[in-house]
Amino acid sequence: MATSNALLLFAQAAVYFTVMMSLLRARKAIGIGVFMCALGVMHFLETYLASVFYIQLPFGIVSPGSTVLFSGKLLMILLLYIREDALVVRQPIYGLLIGNFLIVGLVMILRYHDTVNVTNGNSPDFAFIDEMGLLMVWGTVLLFLDSILIIVLYERLGDWLGRHLGLRFLICGAVVLTFDQAGFFLALHYVSGAPGHVFFGGWAAKMVATVVYTVLFVLYLKYFDTEKGWLTNRPLKDVFQVLTYRERYQQLLEASIRDHLTGALDRSQYDQNAPGILERNLLAERPLSLLVIDIDHFKQVNDRLGHQAGDEVLKTVSRLLTDNLRSDDHLYRVGGEEFVLMCEKLPVDGALSLAERLRKTIERFTKVYLPEKVTVSVGVASAPVDGHTVEDLFRTADQRLYEAKEAGRNRVIGPGAAA
Incomplete structure (x- = not known):
């Protein structure tokens, strides 16, 4: 058996x-x-x-x-x-x-039903x-x-x-x-x-x-x-x-901290994380650079081509920035057409070189693939040379961005340098 x-x-x-x-x-x-x-x-x-x-x-x-x-x-x-x-x-x-x-x-x-016997007295x-x-x-x-x-x-x-x-x-x-x-x-x-x-x-x-x-x-x-x-x-x-x-x-968490249009980290993440990132690098005695990047004449793009075209410009610029970042870089959208890029372990010379490469990449790509060429202006500040707080770095980089705008736009200005 x-x-x-x-x-x-x-x-x-x-x-x-x-x-x-x-x-x-x-x-x-x-x-x-x-x-x-x-x-x-x-x-x-x-x-x-x-x-x-x-x-x-x-x-x-x-x-x-x-x-x-x-x-x-x-x-x-x-x-x-x-x-x-x-x-x-x-x-x-x-x-x-x-x-x-x-x-x-x-x-x-x-089990709460009242049952009826219909099969020779069989019950559940x-x-x-x-x-x-x-x-x-x-x-x-x-x-x-x-x-x-x-x-x-x-x-x-x-x-x-x-x-x-x-x-x-x-x-x-x-x-x-x-x-x-x-x-x-x-x-x-x-x-x-x-x-x-x-x-x-x-x-x-x-x-x-x-x-x-x-x-x-x-x-x-x-x-x-x-x-x-x-x-x-x-x-x-x-x-x-x-x-x-x-x-x-993880996807929901990632989506909740990113700008829905560009995919960059949003302003709340900048306010929350930027001070810690800066402090970590200062304590380790590593350089950190902060780039403020602004799209030139963005309002005119919206006025001439419409807001849908403006959205496409924002998405394209954000994608180009993201595609050219290092593993130690953090990209935030902090305003309508303004981005902040925090670069750990990057001294001012490297930051200026990176900013210039990003500027040229955006200009060349958009000239070919968008209805009209798009350019950006960039202000660069570096710690500890330009300050020991996020507020100091942003204020300095934003001032240099303003200088780049006044000088004709589509350029990078950092400490003691202009391009």
Whole structure:
């Protein structure tokens, strides 16, 4: 009996893997949604089998729900990530989490119905439903944690195992399914009093399932695909941020501190951060330069060509400034057509050279790509020569900007220099 059960489990695993990998392989033709729906539709059955359906194997008593279906689902989530990316795989992860909580919530409402017996006296077994609901909630939370953990572990193992795709797959499955077996057994023992040997039998079965699925995956790569197409090299931090939607938070945070039109940091960020940036460089005895950049005759551009053209000029100038910055530079839009550029570790000579390069770049680019040539005037101040506070530097740079305007515009003026 134990041997026939083992053969049946292997057959189930083979069928599960074949169908799911066929759907994953055909995702470009039939859509990824087919794979995701097939992945999620069996969750109730997995939980039901894991709670009440057990069979005898040579190494213990196991449930096909945990051994074949749950193990297969988790490893399929990993394969979906490998084949696609974190942005795609997080959809079924969060979909399963929300969907199963929704089921439990709806069942809690259902129990308040006044029911009518229409099928030979059969009535709903709410005790069983409550037991299943608790196990589904706990199992869903575990699946959510398992899915993120197995992907993060897969990327971490890439630092050591590199191109050994099958070995990475095997280790990830073994580690995370061990964690899952311990977590689910705690709930199962609490709900139904499952004995300890169920844990050890289930763990052994999941380890065997991991080996079987790994072998099937390696065979698939050998006969139907190439390992090269499955290898990934994704930054671990970026993967984790996408899986946990932190990149959306970072995007919102980034958007909240940037000028919506030009993409430069806004005036509030200048007021908040500039003093700290200056103080940091003064304490380290490093030079810092501040550039005040103003678009020449901007009001006339708005008057002649309209505000839409003026907006395009602002966006173009900001993009050109951004594209030519160093990693230690900070660009702020502080007024209508006025920008401030703080340059850490840059003495006055370097600041004048940078300002002149920016001025020429804007003039040359806009002459070709905008309806008319746009120029800028730049005033430059440097710490500690021109002051020890942001207010002193800005006042000095703004005065030199005014001198550049008075001298004919489209020029750079700094301490003891004019261009």
